[in-house]
Amino acid sequence: MATEVGFIGLGIMGQPMALNLIKAGYKLTVYNRTASKAEPLKTAGATVASTPAEAVKNAEFVVSIVSDTNAMEEVVTGKGGALETLRPGAVWIDSSTISPVFSVKLSRLMGEKGAKLLDAPVTGSKHGAEKGELLFMIGGEDDALKKAKPLIDVMGKKFIHLGGNGKGLSCKVSMNAILATQLLIFCEAILLAKKAGVDPQQFLDVMQSSFARSHLVDFKAPFIFKGDFTPFFPLGLMHKDLSLALENAYANNVPMPTTAAVKEVFGAGKAQGKGDLDIGAVITVLEDLTGEKVRVSNPSS
Numbered sequence: 001m002a003t004e005v006g007f008i009g010l011g012i013m014g015q016p017m018a019l020n021l022i023k024a025g026y027k028l029t030v031y032n033r034t035a036s037k038a039e040p041l042k043t044a045g046a047t048v049a050s051t052p053a054e055a056v057k058n059a060e061f062v063v064s065i066v067s068d069t070n071a072m073e074e075v076v077t078g079k080g081g082a083l084e085t086l087r088p089g090a091v092w093i094d095s096s097t098i099s100p101v102f103s104v105k106l107s108r109l110m111g112e113k114g115a116k117l118l119d120a121p122v123t124g125s126k127h128g129a130e131k132g133e134l135l136f137m138i139g140g141e142d143d144a145l146k147k148a149k150p151l152i153d154v155m156g157k158k159f160i161h162l163g164g165n166g167k168g169l170s171c172k173v174s175m176n177a178i179l180a181t182q183l184l185i186f187c188e189a190i191l192l193a194k195k196a197g198v199d200p201q202q203f204l205d206v207m208q209s210s211f212a213r214s215h216l217v218d219f220k221a222p223f224i225f226k227g228d229f230t231p232f233f234p235l236g237l238m239h240k241d242l243s244l245a246l247e248n249a250y251a252n253n254v255p256m257p258t259t260a261a262v263k264e265v266f267g268a269g270k271a272q273g274k275g276d277l278d279i280g281a282v283i284t285v286l287e288d289l290t291g292e293k294v295r296v297s298n299p300s301s
């Protein structure tokens with residue numbers, strides 16, 4: 001008999017991850033706060049639940065990927081939340097990027113029900129989710145990971161087990177501090193080059209031939225050049241991740257002056273109403289300040 005999986009959160013990342021599990025033969029019961037987003041999953045063969053509790057009640061495994069700590073709190077402990085029906089023995093793979101401290105608290109609550117939580121945040125964005133090529137950063141117990149591995153292998157190309165509960169998330173928020181910083185310094189530098197009279201495409205060509213090369217910039221630059229900010233990873237979610245990194249920095253007594261500054265620029269973008277645009281839209285915050293735009297009519301890469 002097919003293994004029963006409860007799946008919670010069908011956003012940019014959750015939709016393709018859930019579809020890949022269905023294609024691999026798992027029996028999914030899905031929940032999404034906005035019910036209409038569950039339609040493609042229903043068409044693909046999933047059962048649609050009207051509450052998180054309903055989604056997890058028969059599940060041996062639960063996968064969740066929701067926006068933030070508050071969303072996760074609501075789906076687990078809120079009215080109709082998953083804790084009401086979570087089965088003893090269930091393994092919960094949470095791929096949301098949320099507070100590491102809160103995730104440890106959730107692991108204790110789930111432990112009281114006889115279930116185990118893995119914090120399993122991901123990187124690889126929408127394309128990685130579609131292709132089943134995400135990288136998972138895992139925190140939690142070995143035996144839970146061993147049970148969950150077949151599902152993780154369907155959704156990802158690699159996982160790294162970083163230790164006990166919360167360690168996957170501690171890794172993830174630190175990593176996103178690097179990505180946000182790479183993106184923002186690229187935006188600052190290319191804007192300066194453009195205003196000083198350098199062609200942006202040539203600037204990128206030089207950068208891609210040097211130690212300054214970044215995979216993230218390779219991917220984002222053509223979208224920035226076109227002014228296409230269709231969300232792959234929304235700016236508002238990166239602002240949230242930078243806030244989580246600083247929260248973790250406070251908890252661990254680590255100064256992060258660069259992250260603090262970068263967070264404020266992403267925060268400015270969100271305050272300007274750009275939170276649902278892609279992270280590449282952070283360049284427009286600087287463009288508005290500078291009165292200069294970095295656009296290329298036919299980007300070569």
Ligand code: NAP
Pocket residue numbers: 008009010011012013014032033034037065066067068070071072074075095096097098122123124125126232233234237241
């Ligand atoms: P998204 O498209 O905005 O989806 C967010 C999901 O969370 C939706 O299903 C949304 O439901 C649900 N949600 C939000 N608030 C909720 C609440 N209070 N109760 C119940 N459900 C709630 O975001 P995403 O890009 O898929 O990202 C999801 C998570 O993955 C985030 O933590 C993000 O940081 C992380 N992540 C994203 C990427 C990426 O490239 N996009 C990459 C790695 C990690 P509705 O449909 O009702 O709004």
